[in-house]
Amino acid sequence: MVKANAYGHGILEVSKIALRAGADWLGVNSLEEGIILRKKGFDCPILIVGYIPLDGLKGAVIHDLRLIVYNFEPVDRLARICRLLQKKALLHLKVETGTYRQGIREEDVLTLIRKVQEFPELVIEGVSSHFANIEDTTDHTYAKFQLESFQRVLQILKDNNVEVPIKHISCTASAILFPETYFDMVRTGIGMYGLWPSKETYLSCLSQKRKPVFLKPVLSWKAKIAQIKKVPRGAFIGYGCTYRTTRETLLAVLSVGYYDGYDRSLSNLSYVLIRGMRAPLRGRVAMNFIMVDVTDIPGAKLEDEVVLIGEDGEDVISADELASLVGTINYEIVTRINPHVARIIV
Numbered sequence: 001m002v003k004a005n006a007y008g009h010g011i012l013e014v015s016k017i018a019l020r021a022g023a024d025w026l027g028v029n030s031l032e033e034g035i036i037l038r039k040k041g042f043d044c045p046i047l048i049v050g051y052i053p054l055d056g057l058k059g060a061v062i063h064d065l066r067l068i069v070y071n072f073e074p075v076d077r078l079a080r081i082c083r084l085l086q087k088k089a090l091l092h093l094k095v096e097t098g099t100y101r102q103g104i105r106e107e108d109v110l111t112l113i114r115k116v117q118e119f120p121e122l123v124i125e126g127v128s129s130h131f132a133n134i135e136d137t138t139d140h141t142y143a144k145f146q147l148e149s150f151q152r153v154l155q156i157l158k159d160n161n162v163e164v165p166i167k168h169i170s171c172t173a174s175a176i177l178f179p180e181t182y183f184d185m186v187r188t189g190i191g192m193y194g195l196w197p198s199k200e201t202y203l204s205c206l207s208q209k210r211k212p213v214f215l216k217p218v219l220s221w222k223a224k225i226a227q228i229k230k231v232p233r234g235a236f237i238g239y240g241c242t243y244r245t246t247r248e249t250l251l252a253v254l255s256v257g258y259y260d261g262y263d264r265s266l267s268n269l270s271y272v273l274i275r276g277m278r279a280p281l282r283g284r285v286a287m288n289f290i291m292v293d294v295t296d297i298p299g300a301k302l303e304d305e306v307v308l309i310g311e312d313g314e315d316v317i318s319a320d321e322l323a324s325l326v327g328t329i330n331y332e333i334v335t336r337i338n339p340h341v342a343r344i345i346v
């Protein structure tokens with residue numbers, strides 16, 4: 001899964017590496033992401049898992065992008081487009097198994113299939129679903145209930161002689177915990193970037209008899225010191241004067257802000273690493289700058305490298321740590337890094 005700019009890591013960079021490492025397909029969210037890949041020469045199968053507006057269907061067919069289908073509305077239009085372009089469209093049905101996001105109800109699956117089958121230019125290549133509650137808990141009763149619902153649909157297809165070659169439901173957490181969810185394809189996202197879907201997934205993995213999975217985050221996020229200045233005791237730092245120094249302070253101004261994806265809720269809360277030491281944020285995160293206290297970091301100077309996420313010396317600031325400071329998940333921390341920030345592959 002390289003959707004959302006490859007979880008913020010850089011869609012082109014990651015796609016290249018993923019394919020070289022053995023991925024067969026790429027999964028994107030939008031038509032636009034699919035087209036970006038095609039225009040850069042990626043000719044592997046690409047599945048769009050998000051919503052394609054009706055007026056985007058033509059683009060998907062033109063660029064040979066596989067589509068997830070869970071509505072009746074696109075079917076006629078897709079068939080017309082295919083006839084016009086003399087192309088086939090490869091469709092993956094998405095079944096509602098209890099997430100109540102995209103998906104067609106179990107009782108409507110066959111009707112949708114019969115409608116698609118009216119058109120020889122439409123091929124049902126896959127049937128899929130997605131888990132709702134596999135990361136957030138160590139109790140996987142609901143995931144098992146969804147898996148059973150998915151299996152029921154597969155049985156309905158079998159009983160009605162509907163052959164669908166690719167069945168897929170698994171994300172990272174299920175790929176780590178439940179081999180019975182693999183079927184014909186696994187849609188791994190967060191784990192591919194070396195991040196755990198959650199603490200609960202990690203704990204569930206440890207509690208299994210199998211050898212635990214080892215994940216190492218691949219992303220570091222860095223900025224530079226843009227200015228160093230002495231600030232007197234009692235000075236107010238940044239917008240809103242939300243921090244007042246309690247001592248004479250050596251302050252470093254850093255060239256990163258909420259525009260770049262550094263969450264404004266981290267104001268006065270988080271740390272960065274400079275020369276292997278933690279420097280606390282002082283004042284609000286601004287659009288393009290943050291300020292940190294470097295009084296206790298000897299030698300800190302202009303243009304020093306600053307680690308916002310990643311390792312420096314003995315210490316590490318993880319996406320998970322930032323996520324827990326602002327009450328979100330590591331997924332959001334990394335996907336929010338603005339695409340304009342240069343991605344450098346090491």
Ligand SMILES: Cc1ncc(COP(=O)(O)O)c(C=O)c1O
Pocket residue numbers: 001049130170171172173187188189190191197
């Ligand atoms: C449809 C679909 N499949 C797979 C994934 C990958 O999930 P994960 O990143 O937990 O592996 C996602 C992520 O949100 C998704 O929406």
